Amino acid sequence: MALVNIVLQGKGGVGKSYIDSLLAQHYRARGLPTVCLDTDPVNAPFAGYGAYGVRRMPLLAGDDIDPRAFDALIEAVMDAGADDVVIVDSGAATFVPLCAYLTENDALAFLAEAGHEVRFHIVVTGG
Numbered sequence: 001m002a003l004v005n006i007v008l009q010g011k012g013g014v015g016k017s018y019i020d021s022l023l024a025q026h027y028r029a030r031g032l033p034t035v036c037l038d039t040d041p042v043n044a045p046f047a048g049y050g051a052y053g054v055r056r057m058p059l060l061a062g063d064d065i066d067p068r069a070f071d072a073l074i075e076a077v078m079d080a081g082a083d084d085v086v087i088v089d090s091g092a093a094t095f096v097p098l099c100a101y102l103t104e105n106d107a108l109a110f111l112a113e114a115g116h117e118v119r120f121h122i123v124v125t126g127g
Contacts, residue, residue: 001115002035002080005087008099009123012092016123017045020089023121024052027085035080039073039098040091041065054089065094070101078114086116 005023007016020036027034036054038047047054055076059069073088080086090098102108111118 001082001117002077002084002086004077004080004111004116004118005085005121006090006118007088007121007123008090008095009125010092010095011123011125012043014123014125016091017049017089019121019123020046020087021049021052023085023087024049027087032085033081033083035076035084035086036089037073037076037086038089038091039070039094040089042091042093044091046089059094059097065097067097067101070098070105070107074107074110077111077116080116082115 007019009016024034024036036052037057038044038054039057039059041059044056047056057073059065077086108118
């Protein structure tokens with residue numbers, strides 16, 4: 001099934017969307033179809049790269065992130081084709097809620113049972 005790449009970091013402005021764009025370029029250059037998803041409810045910089053056809057995931061309920069809205073993210077991953085590569089940009093604002101959702105709902109096991117391989121890319125910062 002699909003290869004799922006999730007780029008995470010709790011700090012904003014560290015290059016998550018840039019890494020997403022590099023991943024999209026890498027997989028597309030190898031002829032692999034990509035499904036690009038942006039979960040950043042504030043800026044959505046990955047969605048700003050028009051060439052990748054990034055789909056924004058609406059996560060806000062009023063001014064707050066609705067954890068149940070991550071269900072749509074999982075559904076989008078499940079809808080990916082067997083040869084697709086999924087690239088998920090998580091904004092800094094979604095870092096904690098997304099990690100909590102994945103843990104509390106055992107989403108990684110669910111995706112694995114469906115045959116998806118999940119890879120996390122963590123931006124390491126210093127200072």
